[in-house]
Structure formats: structure tokens, C-alpha cells
Amino acid sequence: MAKKDLLDIKLENSLAFQIDYTSNFNKSFRRAFHKKFMNSNISMDELAILLLINIRPDITQTALARYMFKGKAHVGKILNIMEEKGLIKRKYIEHSNTTKNIITKKGNDILKQGQKDFKNIEKKTKDMFSLQELEQFFEYLKKYRKLLESIVEVKIK
Amino acid sequence: MAKKDLLDIKLENSLAFQIDYTSNFNKSFRRAFHKKFMNSNISMDELAILLLINIRPDITQTALARYMFKGKAHVGKILNIMEEKGLIKRKYIEHSNTTKNIITKKGNDILKQGQKDFKNIEKKTKDMFSLQELEQFFEYLKKYRKLLESIVEVKIK
DNA sequence: CTAAATAGGTAGAATTTTCTACCTTATACT
DNA sequence: AGTATAAGGTAGAAAATTCTACCTATTTAG
Numbered sequence: 001m002a003k004k005d006l007l008d009i010k011l012e013n014s015l016a017f018q019i020d021y022t023s024n025f026n027k028s029f030r031r032a033f034h035k036k037f038m039n040s041n042i043s044m045d046e047l048a049i050l051l052l053i054n055i056r057p058d059i060t061q062t063a064l065a066r067y068m069f070k071g072k073a074h075v076g077k078i079l080n081i082m083e084e085k086g087l088i089k090r091k092y093i094e095h096s097n098t099t100k101n102i103i104t105k106k107g108n109d110i111l112k113q114g115q116k117d118f119k120n121i122e123k124k125t126k127d128m129f130s131l132q133e134l135e136q137f138f139e140y141l142k143k144y145r146k147l148l149e150s151i152v153e154v155k156i157k
Numbered sequence: 158m159a160k161k162d163l164l165d166i167k168l169e170n171s172l173a174f175q176i177d178y179t180s181n182f183n184k185s186f187r188r189a190f191h192k193k194f195m196n197s198n199i200s201m202d203e204l205a206i207l208l209l210i211n212i213r214p215d216i217t218q219t220a221l222a223r224y225m226f227k228g229k230a231h232v233g234k235i236l237n238i239m240e241e242k243g244l245i246k247r248k249y250i251e252h253s254n255t256t257k258n259i260i261t262k263k264g265n266d267i268l269k270q271g272q273k274d275f276k277n278i279e280k281k282t283k284d285m286f287s288l289q290e291l292e293q294f295f296e297y298l299k300k301y302r303k304l305l306e307s308i309v310e311v312k313i314k
Numbered sequence: 315c316t317a318a319a320t321a322g323g324t325a326g327a328a329t330t331t332t333c334t335a336c337c338t339t340a341t342a343c344t
Numbered sequence: 345a346g347t348a349t350a351a352g353g354t355a356g357a358a359a360a361t362t363c364t365a366c367c368t369a370t371t372t373a374g
Contacts, residue, residue, distance in 0.1 A: 253339085
């Protein structure tokens with residue numbers, strides 16, 4: 001297993017490597033999770049979008065992209081697929097040059113299920129991390145992003 | 158800016174979202190960093206591979222893949238590109254069914270430069286994080302990966 | 315009022331990454 | 345020895361993501 005090997009190599013002391021490693025791990029997890037539990041054929045990105053729209057019904061596609069740190073073109077494609085799947089309905093708003101994404105009945109059902117799955121993860125999270133630890137963890141992550149920003153400007157298109 | 162907006166939305170309290178956000182941020186950073194500083198036309202992945210081979214000259218392609226949490230097919234392709242670029246020389250070892258990747262002079266020069274860039278980041282890291290904080294950060298990341306593992310098995314092909 | 319700059323959005327090509335299947339060799343087992 | 349199983353690798357298709365350029369509408373500044 002990779003994890004054990006990691007102990008005897010210097011690279012593991014590098015924060016950049018650690019984050020990267022976790023980042024890739026996370027990505028693989030998302031895929032595996034999706035395959036195992038999302039019987040409704042929805043990706044984690046799609047679920048994240050449903051969650052975001054649910055909280056902020058008027059969120060624009062560009063704002064979605066910023067939250068998710070993906071390109072707006074990419075998010076637009078995901079949104080189109082979501083409409084094809086019947087999870088949302090896209091409606092162009094003439095006087096504001098934006099498209100409103102409305103969660104359908106089907107989308108809402110899946111959202112509810114997804115929220116359950118999310119809650120499950122959050123429960124597990126709370127079992128493993130105290131509130132204080134969690135706050136600190138967030139703080140570290142934020143600090144790390146700031147660190148990166150201080151080296152080059154990070155932006156999306 | 159997305160960062161400010163993040164404050165007034167519940168999703169930001171989710172560890173999964175935070176990690177994901179940082180993960181994407183990190184990826185964008187790598188790209189931006191590469192564009193700005195890696196005048197030698199080498200990607201961060203390629204540099205990571207050089208670093209790994211440098212530490213462990215006999216590392217196999219599959220092991221590389223495990224460290225980097227990518228598929229071995231993908232790493233194989235990166236290695237081929239690296240050979241085309243003249244960073245390494247790939248040499249098939251008959252009696253062991255493995256391919257040894259040897260860093261060339263050119264690869265070594267770039268490695269040296271890359272190590273400098275890395276050191277720079279590590280210096281910045283040490284300015285921002287105390288040793289204790291860093292250890293804790295690593296611990297949190299490890300714990301997070303364990304958390305994910307407890308939900309579904311995460312693996313690469 | 316008008317021109318320039320900005321923000322939301324889309325299309326299509328290009329790139330990156332993953333997945334699947336397959337080949338070869340080494341190792342384990344009886 | 346002989347066979348099953350695992351490990352290192354590769355090829356090619358498929359999927360995900362990014363990039364570039366463009367269009368439209370809105371806002372801003374002179």
C-alpha cells in the first residue's frame with residue numbers, strides 16, 4: 001500500500017505534496033462514492049450544484065463556477081447535462097442576460113437523498129474531528145490557499 | 158471574489174467541500190505556477206516524478222503511480238513524454254520485467270532548478286506555519302483520508 | 315448619449331485523465 | 345515441473361476538464 005511507503009520518503013514532508021496527494025485521493029473517492037451509493041446516476045459535481053442552487057436559487061452559472069473552482073464553460077456543460085437528465089430546468093431571463101436554473105421534482109428528490117448521504121459523511125466527520133479541530137483544519141486550508149496566492153495569482157477562466 | 162462569498166453559505170462548513178475547494182485551487186495553482194516559473198517547459202507532475210526518481214532510482218512506474226495517486230497508464234504516458242523531452246531515458250530490464258527510468262543531464266539540470274522552486278515554497282510554508290502546526294495539518298489530512306476510506310474503498314487502477 | 319469595459323453565457327477544439335482490456339514476466343502453491 | 349495469481353507495462357477508447365474565441369447584454373466613464 002502506498003500509504004506505508006510514504007513514510008520513508010522525504011517528499012512526504014512537503015506540504016504541497018501532502019495536499020496534492022490528498023487532493024487526488026479525494027477525487028478518486030468522489031468517483032468511488034458515486035459508483036457505490038449514487039444509484040440515481042448523479043455525479044458529485046451535479047450534487048454540489050443542486051446543493052448550491054438549493055441554497056441560492058438565483059445563483060448564476062459563473063458564480064457556480066467560482067465556488068466550484070471550475071471554468072464556467074465546464075459548469076455550463078454540466079448544467080446542460082443536468083437538464084437532459086431532468087434534474088433542473090434552464091430558463092433564460094431576458095432582461096438580465098442570465099439563465100436561471102430551477103430544480104425539478106426529480107432533481108429535488110435526488111437532492112434530498114444526496115443531502116442524506118452528505119449528512120452521513122458529516123456525522124462521521126464529527127465523530128473523528130472535534131469542532132475545534134475542524135475549525136483549525138479549515139483555518140489551515142485557508143492559510144494554505146493564501147500561501148499559494150502569494151506565489152502566483154490563481155484564477156479560473 | 159469567490160472567497161468572500163463563501164462566508165455566507167452553509168456549504169462552506171462542510172469539510173468535504175473545503176477539501177474539494179482547496180483541491181481545485183491547488184490544481185489551478187499548479188497550472189499557473191508552471192506557466193509563470195517553469196520556463197523549462199516541464200509540468201508539476203513531471204517535476205514530481207523527477208523528484209521521486211531522484212530519491213529512489215529504482216522506483217517502478219506502478220509505484221510512481223501509487224505515490225501520485227494516478228493510474229499507471231497515465232504515468233506511463235507522462236514518462237514517455239518525459240523521454241521525448243529528453244528528461245529521462247527509459248530502459249527495459251529484461252530479467253525483471255520492469256523499465257528503469259534514468260534521469261538525463263538535461264533532466265538533472267531541470268530537477269536542480271525545480272528543487273530550488275520547491276525550497277522556495279517550503280521556505281514560505283515555514284514562514285506561515287510553525288512546525289507544530291504543520292504536523293497537525295498533516296495529521297488532519299491523514300485523518301481525512303482515513304475518513305474517506307471508511308466510507309468507500311479508494312483505489313486506483 | 316455613446317464608447318469602452320465588464321459580466322453572463324455558449325461552442326468547439328485541444329488537452330488531460332481515466333478506464334478497459336490485453337500482453338509479459340515473476341511469484342506462490344501444490 | 346505446472347499452473348494460478350499477481351505485478352509491471354502498454355494501447356486505445358472514453359470521459360472529464362480546460363482553453364480560446366466569440367456573442368450578447370449590462371454597466372461605467374467621459
